[in-house]
Amino acid sequence: MNQKNPLLVPELREMLDAHDVEALREFCEAAHPAIVAELLSALSGEEVWAVLKHAEPRLGADIFSHLDDDVQVDVVSKLPRGAIARLLTDMPPDDRADLFKQLPEELGDAVLPAIAQAEREDIRRLTSYEEGTAGAAMTSDYATLPPQLTASEAIEHLRRVAPDKETIYYAYVVDEARRLRGFLSLKDLIVARRDARVEEIMHPEVIAARTHDDQEEAARTIQKYDLIALPVLNGNDALVGIITHDDALDIITQEHTEDMEKLMAIGGSHEAGVYLRTSSWMHFKNRAGWVVILAVLGMVSGYIVHSFEDLLMQFAILATFMPMLADTGGNTGSQSATLVVRALALNEISPRNILGILAKELRVSMGLGLLLAVIAFGRVFLFRGGAAAPDEHSMTRIGLAISIALGLQVVTSTLIGALLPLGAAKLKLDPAVVASPALTTVVDITGLLLFFTTVKVILGI
Amino acid sequence: MNQKNPLLVPELREMLDAHDVEALREFCEAAHPAIVAELLSALSGEEVWAVLKHAEPRLGADIFSHLDDDVQVDVVSKLPRGAIARLLTDMPPDDRADLFKQLPEELGDAVLPAIAQAEREDIRRLTSYEEGTAGAAMTSDYATLPPQLTASEAIEHLRRVAPDKETIYYAYVVDEARRLRGFLSLKDLIVARRDARVEEIMHPEVIAARTHDDQEEAARTIQKYDLIALPVLNGNDALVGIITHDDALDIITQEHTEDMEKLMAIGGSHEAGVYLRTSSWMHFKNRAGWVVILAVLGMVSGYIVHSFEDLLMQFAILATFMPMLADTGGNTGSQSATLVVRALALNEISPRNILGILAKELRVSMGLGLLLAVIAFGRVFLFRGGAAAPDEHSMTRIGLAISIALGLQVVTSTLIGALLPLGAAKLKLDPAVVASPALTTVVDITGLLLFFTTVKVILGI
Numbered sequence: 001m002n003q004k005n006p007l008l009v010p011e012l013r014e015m016l017d018a019h020d021v022e023a024l025r026e027f028c029e030a031a032h033p034a035i036v037a038e039l040l041s042a043l044s045g046e047e048v049w050a051v052l053k054h055a056e057p058r059l060g061a062d063i064f065s066h067l068d069d070d071v072q073v074d075v076v077s078k079l080p081r082g083a084i085a086r087l088l089t090d091m092p093p094d095d096r097a098d099l100f101k102q103l104p105e106e107l108g109d110a111v112l113p114a115i116a117q118a119e120r121e122d123i124r125r126l127t128s129y130e131e132g133t134a135g136a137a138m139t140s141d142y143a144t145l146p147p148q149l150t151a152s153e154a155i156e157h158l159r160r161v162a163p164d165k166e167t168i169y170y171a172y173v174v175d176e177a178r179r180l181r182g183f184l185s186l187k188d189l190i191v192a193r194r195d196a197r198v199e200e201i202m203h204p205e206v207i208a209a210r211t212h213d214d215q216e217e218a219a220r221t222i223q224k225y226d227l228i229a230l231p232v233l234n235g236n237d238a239l240v241g242i243i244t245h246d247d248a249l250d251i252i253t254q255e256h257t258e259d260m261e262k263l264m265a266i267g268g269s270h271e272a273g274v275y276l277r278t279s280s281w282m283h284f285k286n287r288a289g290w291v292v293i294l295a296v297l298g299m300v301s302g303y304i305v306h307s308f309e310d311l312l313m314q315f316a317i318l319a320t321f322m323p324m325l326a327d328t329g330g331n332t333g334s335q336s337a338t339l340v341v342r343a344l345a346l347n348e349i350s351p352r353n354i355l356g357i358l359a360k361e362l363r364v365s366m367g368l369g370l371l372l373a374v375i376a377f378g379r380v381f382l383f384r385g386g387a388a389a390p391d392e393h394s395m396t397r398i399g400l401a402i403s404i405a406l407g408l409q410v411v412t413s414t415l416i417g418a419l420l421p422l423g424a425a426k427l428k429l430d431p432a433v434v435a436s437p438a439l440t441t442v443v444d445i446t447g448l449l450l451f452f453t454t455v456k457v458i459l460g461i
Numbered sequence: 462m463n464q465k466n467p468l469l470v471p472e473l474r475e476m477l478d479a480h481d482v483e484a485l486r487e488f489c490e491a492a493h494p495a496i497v498a499e500l501l502s503a504l505s506g507e508e509v510w511a512v513l514k515h516a517e518p519r520l521g522a523d524i525f526s527h528l529d530d531d532v533q534v535d536v537v538s539k540l541p542r543g544a545i546a547r548l549l550t551d552m553p554p555d556d557r558a559d560l561f562k563q564l565p566e567e568l569g570d571a572v573l574p575a576i577a578q579a580e581r582e583d584i585r586r587l588t589s590y591e592e593g594t595a596g597a598a599m600t601s602d603y604a605t606l607p608p609q610l611t612a613s614e615a616i617e618h619l620r621r622v623a624p625d626k627e628t629i630y631y632a633y634v635v636d637e638a639r640r641l642r643g644f645l646s647l648k649d650l651i652v653a654r655r656d657a658r659v660e661e662i663m664h665p666e667v668i669a670a671r672t673h674d675d676q677e678e679a680a681r682t683i684q685k686y687d688l689i690a691l692p693v694l695n696g697n698d699a700l701v702g703i704i705t706h707d708d709a710l711d712i713i714t715q716e717h718t719e720d721m722e723k724l725m726a727i728g729g730s731h732e733a734g735v736y737l738r739t740s741s742w743m744h745f746k747n748r749a750g751w752v753v754i755l756a757v758l759g760m761v762s763g764y765i766v767h768s769f770e771d772l773l774m775q776f777a778i779l780a781t782f783m784p785m786l787a788d789t790g791g792n793t794g795s796q797s798a799t800l801v802v803r804a805l806a807l808n809e810i811s812p813r814n815i816l817g818i819l820a821k822e823l824r825v826s827m828g829l830g831l832l833l834a835v836i837a838f839g840r841v842f843l844f845r846g847g848a849a850a851p852d853e854h855s856m857t858r859i860g861l862a863i864s865i866a867l868g869l870q871v872v873t874s875t876l877i878g879a880l881l882p883l884g885a886a887k888l889k890l891d892p893a894v895v896a897s898p899a900l901t902t903v904v905d906i907t908g909l910l911l912f913f914t915t916v917k918v919i920l921g922i
């Protein structure tokens with residue numbers, strides 16, 4: 001729950017005004033860092049720091065890491081360089097690199113020299129990977145073990161390094177070139193004979209990701225194999241970081257938001273996009289692009305309607321079915337597109353399965369098309385009294401024409417909806433780029449052409 | 462990747478034909494259980510069991526747990542009762558309960574007496590919780606620690622129970638009534654003095670879920686606090702199970718799929734719904750409901766068009782803008798609905814924020830509406846030559862009427878799109894029930910009414 005507790009803000013401000021250092025420190029220690037961060041979010045950037053600076057430095061950095069990105073930048077922009085450098089030094093490496101990427105360039109450049117060399121290089125390395133890759137998502141605080149240690153020595157080693165590591169439940173065995181030779185869980189070490197050597201009990205076959213892999217792929221690997229952490233290797237097979245189970249949850253949540261928004265024709269990236277804190281101008285920019293493109297494309301549909309004006313004047317009943325035709329095409333197309341996009345995202349299908357998918361969608365859409373054709377025919381037949389149509393064309397024939405057109409529209413829309421994301425995946429594009437609103441507009445056009453053509457053919461005009 | 466390796470199937474079948482028990486056992490041990498399960502998925506139910514029965518029973522049950530639900534049921538339905546009972550006994554309790562729920566009732570009843578009492582009661586208890594709750598998602602294989610043990614005794618205890626527990630990285634301290642008194646991580650135990658007592662070093666404030674909590678809420682708690690496992694308490698505050706980090710990933714993925722499909726008007730639950738293995742008939746059933754309802758609702762739009770036929774006959778240019786109007790309303794409404802549904806799901810907003818959300822959507826939609834109105838006016842003005850309209854009404858006036866109607870349509874659609882999910886959330890309904898296709902159909906109706914009314918007012922008809 002991201003709901004702030006407004007009662008706490010006055011109390012916190014009182015402690016700040018009274019310079020009650022002890023109370024402020026206790027406040028920081030009293031709850032989970034995620035909760036403390038949530039409470040602090042209601043304060044201004046200066047106030048947040050006025051609280052956090054009294055916490056034990058590592059705890060302060062931990063709470064700070066749990067703040068939203070924009071609050072972090074806000075806090076940091078008010079601090080002297082030395083304080084920023086100390087804060088960055090104490091932060092977990094992955095959160096630190098993320099913050100650094102958000103800082104204005106001059107501020108980043110000004111702060112770097114005040115940071116110790118090891119941390120400075122770590123920041124440089126982690127920020128060098130492209131956004132959205134496993135390299136950009138990983139942390140560099142992982143535990144390694146020399147192969148010749150015994151199980152009890154290894155446990156002792158992990159005990160010593162524990163405070164500095166993101167996790168000690170998985171430890172990695174590397175050679176001099178940092179190439180990954182195996183991995184061990186703390187459970188393996190606890191269960192093993194005390195004098196068993198690490199190299200005897202380690203698992204030599206390690207599931208790993210590459211720095212350039214997509215972060216979502218890495219998260220899915222963690223999910224598939226129920227891992228606590230996934231090691232990340234660079235081009236030389238050297239271990240350079242790990243992605244932990246909690247990062248996997250955040251990655252999958254972020255990717256899902258982006259998929260859903262792409263599917264609904266909303267642009268923009270969601271590194272730090274929290275709805276209420278995103279400005280109206282940013283919302284406008286993210287939405288306007290597709291809306292305008294699709295509105296202009298909608299004029300094509302309008303042009304088609306315009307060019308069949310004579311037919312519409314002759315058979316006014318056709319206009320009555322145009323919204324149903326457009327809606328139904330959009331709905332059935334969006335359904336198949338959504339199912340295919342999601343199944344691709346979950347690796348349930350790949351473009352190689354195209355024939356099986358089309359066969360299935362054809363069967364489903366023929367069922368849906370038949371059902372809707374019957375409904376449309378019933379509608380024409382039941383209300384044939386009130387309609388304005390020339391006598392020489394019987395209403396049955398018009399009903400038949402509308403029904404067949406609607407059935408064809410359902411089948412083509414469903415197949416187009418399934419084919420477009422499959423095509424995108426085949427071309428290594430994101431299947432979700434074929435947004436449902438775009439699809440709706442496209443099947444509007446194909447649907448109207450189908451509709452008028454079918455009617456003309458069947459009525460013999 | 463869920464891609465089967467077709468090369469392995471003939472090799473496996475050869476081993477089976479040759480009754481090469483040693484090779485089959487090695488196959489089961491050679492890779493991660495998730496990979497072995499994936500390879501086995503290409504075989505028939507009988508063949509899967511013919512392989513698994515040669516694995517060490519616990520490993521066989523582990524591999525079996527990684528098979529998709531429908532494959533599990535297929536395998537089990539071919540087995541003698543005794544074999545099913547042994548398999549169920551060795552499976553992780555949560556997977557076992559899930560399988561049991563999928564079995565035909567007679568088979569379940571027939572198998573239960575062959576299972577030892579402890580496991581039988583565990584199955585009865587875990588299957589008793591409602592689908593979608595934390596109780597139904599949890600496992601009962603968690604580790605507990607008596608409070609008076611020292612750290613080194615506690616580690617020794619965890620070492621002994623490790624093979625039977627889902628995780629030993631978190632252990633829970635409970636009193637005689639199984640009420641949760643605290644929790645400890647294995648890291649806490651490793652770092653602590655060897656003679657420190659569990660009750661001294663345990664964390665007495667434990668983040669926990671209740672059996673009746675929504676499983677998604679439990680998964681979000683795991684995500685928020687970066688937990689490896691979340692304890693689940695019953696109505697008497699007694700510890701009854703845990704949900705682990707890997708379950709949280711699966712829950713969030715499943716909930717994402719359901720949210721996305723609901724938003725696209727696709728019904729059905731996704732406990733075991735893998736696209737290609739879901740029958741065409743099931744796909745049809747999941748999709749037909751909304752498609753038919755919306756098609757019938759689309760006839761209302763048709764009726765509105767019908768009732769303004771005279772106006773359309775008089776100003777044919779109006780028909781040209783109808784598809785653009787309908788598309789744009791649907792698109793802008795779906796955008797705001799999607800953003801609000803997602804922000805609600807991520808707890809970024811709640812119905813209490815309604816005024817802030819409406820203010821933001823009003824600003825954004827006024828910008829979008831203005832932009833589109835200008836485009837529409839430009840279109841009317843530029844192509845005024847070819848249009849068929851009575852002379853006494855100047856094209857400028859018609860263009861103005863169309864532009865204003867389009868602007869109003871964008872603003873109302875956006876606000877309706879934001880309001881409907883907020884209203885659903887306020888009524889404790891799932892915000893995603895207000896599917897985007899339904900919204901599109903609704904704003905079609907409001908849009909057409911707005912359009913014709915605005916045009917009539919401005920042209921003074």
